[in-house]
Amino acid sequence: MSTFPAQYSTLSATALKSYCExxxxxxxxxxKxxxxxxxxxxxxxxExxxxxxxxYRDKHRSLEExxxxxxxxxxxxDAGANVAYPLTDIFNNPIQKFDAAEGTRYxxxxxxxxxxxxxxMNDEQLKITGREMAAVHNITSVIQLNYPRKVYTVNTTLTQPIKIIEPAFEELPEEYTYLQEIAPKIIEKLNSFDLSTFSYGYCQYDFLPKNFHFSDDxxxxxxxxDFAGQGHLANDLMSFFVHFFAHVYTGKLTDEEADRMFKVFIEAYREVRPVSDEEIEAIPYLGVGFxxxxxGFQYENFDDWSNLFWGPKFIKDRVALIKxxxxxxxxx
Structure with a gap:
């Protein structure tokens, strides 16, 4: 009997343990x-x-990516940045291939x-984060990878996603109209900056505290x-600022304390790498693209990601947050 086609399988943890050993x-x-x-x-x-x-899922990341x-x-x-890194197997290969029910997964x-x-975070941890992020940017601003990664532009973060998500707003026309109307204003504002002077390279594009650990010392x-791609490095400062905005939005921080904490972070960043005032001023507008x-990603990957939160209420709440x-x- 042939196996019925699948679009997403979950590989056995027990089998993966044996495989990796x-x-x-x-x-x-x-x-686990x-x-x-x-x-x-x-x-x-x-031990x-x-x-x-x-x-990985092939739909989300190709082998080249x-x-x-x-x-x-x-x-x-190799340049000394503090990152979790790929390990190689006994044949010195960093990527494994698995023949899953839906096809090849890596x-x-x-x-x-x-x-x-x-x-x-306390002030010392904010300073460490600023200095370490700047150290990463000192490396990613001067390299060119041999393989393609996403490029973050107003087209890939605003124009394209807004077109992609239109079917999801069938019951929310006012929310969709808002996104359609705000996007050109954001693009016009970004174009008013001298973007040619902005630091450019590979940004992580998700520098939230969930994506870095502090040890006891x-x-x-x-x-x-996973979302690393080419773009203005201010995008990483922006994604870290999103953390403070979220804490203000949920009542965990005041605006004043959030601004103070972000300034502590920026001052520490500037100890290692310069960032212009104009790049800081651009953060709110880059944030709308974020x-x-x-x-758009959540909408496109609903079937494979099983993001059960997706639905009219989530969409309405997210647009309210953007507003x-x-x-x-x-x-x-």
């Missing part, structure tokens, strides 16, 4: 499925070390980022560069 010559105690998100993530535990195994992520992380590691075993995410390790880009962002930070 052989492929990487490891003695593992267990392999952590989450189903952009990719499937597993935690592997050995002394932990590892993270990510299984995965190779680009590997090259980026290895470049960062996987990478990463070093483990020791520690845990800190959502309420405050050593920071960045991870999850929100719309991920709205709050625009009203609070953007000037036209």
């Amino acid at each position: 052989t492929a990487y010559n490891l003695n593992l105690l267990n392999c 499925y952590l989450l189903r998100g952009v990719s499937d993530t597993y935690i592997l535990t050995g 002394t070390n932990k590892y993270v195994l990510k299984i 995965i190779k680009g992520e590997v090259q980026l992380l290895n470049t960062l590691k 996987g990478i075993l990463f070093s483990y980022a020791e520690g845990k995410p800190v959502l309420e 405050n050593k920071l390790t960045f991870f999850d560069f 929100w719309v880009f991920y709205l 709050t962002w625009v009203n609070k930070y953007c000037e036209f």
Whole structure:
């Protein structure tokens, strides 16, 4: 009897444990499925070390794009940046191939980022984050990968996603009209800056605290560069600022404290790498692209990601959040 076609399978943690023990010559105690998100993530535990195994989806990341992520992380590691990096198997291969029910899926075993995410950072941790992000940018601003990665422009973060998500707004015409009307204003404002002077390179595009860990002795390790692509490096400052906005939006921080904390971060960043006042001024407008880009991603990947939160209420609430962002930070 032939197997019925599938579009998304979940690989067995037990089988992956056995596979990784052989492929990487490891003695593992267990392999546990952590989450189903952009990719499937597993935690592997050995006698002394932990590892993270990510299984990619072909619809989301091609093999060439995965190779680009590997090259980026290895470049960062070799240059001294604190990142979780791909490990190689006994044949020195960083990428594994799995014949899953839906077809070929690829996987990478990463070093483990020791520690845990800190959502309420103190000033010292803010300074460490600023300096370490700047150190990453000193590397990603001067390299060119041999493999393609997404390019973040107003077209890929605003124009295209707004067209893509139109069917999802059938019951929310006012919300869709708002996005259609705000996008050209954001684009016009961004074009008013001298973008040619903005630092450019590979940005992580998701520099939220969930994607870096602090150890007990405050050593920071960045991870999850799945969305890394070419663009203005101010996008990373913007995505970190999103964290403070979210805390204000949910009542966990005042505007004044959020602004103070972000300034602490920026001052530390500037100890390692310059960033112009104009780049900082552009953050609110780049941020609208951030929100719309991920709205488009969530819509396009609903079937495979199983993001159960997606629906009219989520969409309406997200547009309300974008309106709050625009009203609070953007000037036209």
